[in-house]
Amino acid sequence: xKLNKFIKSTxxxxxxxxxxxxxxxxxxxxxxxxxxxNAVKLQLQAAGFDTENLESTTLNGISGYAVEGxxxxxxxxxxxxxPRVSVDNGGEVATExxxxxxxxxxxxTVSVYMDxxxxxxxxxxxxxxxxxxxxxxxxxxxxxxxxxxxxxDILAERLPRNVLGRSAGFPDAAGNPxxxxxLNNRIYAPRSRRATIPADVVTVIAHEIGHAIGFRxxxxxxxxxxxxxxxxxxxxxxxxxxxxGTPAGAEAGSYMLxxxxxxxxxxxxxxxxxxxxxx
Numbered sequence: 471x472k473l474n475k476f477i478k479s480t481x482x483x484x485x486x487x488x489x490x491x492x493x494x495x496x497x498x499x500x501x502x503x504x505x506x507x508n509a510v511k512l513q514l515q516a517a518g519f520d521t522e523n524l525e526s527t528t529l530n531g532i533s534g535y536a537v538e539g540x541x542x543x544x545x546x547x548x549x550x551x552x553p554r555v556s557v558d559n560g561g562e563v564a565t566e567x568x569x570x571x572x573x574x575x576x577x578x579t580v581s582v583y584m585d586x587x588x589x590x591x592x593x594x595x596x597x598x599x600x601x602x603x604x605x606x607x608x609x610x611x612x613x614x615x616x617x618x619x620x621x622x623d624i625l626a627e628r629l630p631r632n633v634l635g636r637s638a639g640f641p642d643a644a645g646n647p648x649x650x651x652x653l654n655n656r657i658y659a660p661r662s663r664r665a666t667i668p669a670d671v672v673t674v675i676a677h678e679i680g681h682a683i684g685f686r687x688x689x690x691x692x693x694x695x696x697x698x699x700x701x702x703x704x705x706x707x708x709x710x711x712x713x714x715g716t717p718a719g720a721e722a723g724s725y726m727l728x729x730x731x732x733x734x735x736x737x738x739x740x741x742x743x744x745x746x747x748x749x
Contacts, residue, residue, distance in 0.1 A: 505544075511537055513548055529638060530650050531683050538728070540636040540678065547639065548736050555572075571685045576609035576749055577646030581620035582679070588626055588659045591667045596624065599675040602737060608749040622647050622682050624675065626655040634658075634730055635674050636648065637681040643705040648682040651675075664721060673735040686746065688740070714747065716740045 513519045519537045526535050534544040561614060574580065584596045602610040618625075634657060640649045653659075658671055723738045737745070 481644070482703075491737060510548055514543075525630075527654055528625070529636065530623075536633075536636060538683070542636055542638050546615050561681070572641040572643055573645065573748060574641050574647050576611060577607075577611075578707075579611045579684075580622065580647060581606045581613050581615040582622045582624065583615040583620040584616050585623050585659075586624045588653065590652070592653075592658045592671055595667075595671040596670045596675055599679065602672075603679070604678060605743070606737075606742060606745055608745060610749045612679070621649065622679065623650040624678070625650050625652050626659045627652045628653040628656060631656065634670070635678045637678045642682060651678040651682060655680075668730075668732050669734050670730045670732050671734075673733075674730060676725050676737075685726050685744070687728040688726045716744050 507524075507526060511524055514521050514524065514535075514537055519541075521537060523538070525536050527542070529536075529542040532544060535548065536540055536542050577710065582596075582600065584593060588596070597614065600614065603610070603612050615621075629652065631654075635653055636652045637648055638650055641647055653674065658667060658674075660667075723735050724741055725737060726741065727734045727735075
């Protein structure tokens, strides 16, 4: 998720891929092969991704590319992407909630680990994010794990200043959630005790878990709704399937908007409908 770069002087806004703030690329690999980078950019564009801020980077020590801020893909995953396919929702181009083709197999308990590098305020926000999911009595029950190697690991790593969090993608074909999730330690595990943790921390954690279990951005058809810029993300080879029963038009308070405005966003009625419909 990214921070909306148009309001970074006054707060955070939900509206890009992972939760973005700006356009810094200090995790880029300066030694990247330019020919490969250009080829990857073309492949991602053909799959429907917005590549304006594409960067070569690593996630948990694995090399790959970050696209739309919070989506990390390895070169192999990029090579397996399908060309963009139009989404048909009965003529409704701005319908609210979308899911990926693959979902997490359920019912099941999903163990989630929170890096001990995060301070107590972030740890408390993590527990609240899990509680919000569990309060819906879904077929997925989220449980805190005591060590790494859980179904979903949430790690603290240095990300570009405009990126709040980043997901390792979406569920795999075997029905497992994506892992790991990385949160920007500059923002959510700052070294300075005087630093303030933004109020959106619960929403950012819930948002990245949302990707891990198969949810696309609610403004996937036009990311400018929450980010100020950007267009249609397309199906991107992972699917963008309309979830029946969710409202038409973008829902301003949804936790799955692409960019953050810095505020806490509990599940909206549309969010709850999407979650209970799938799980």
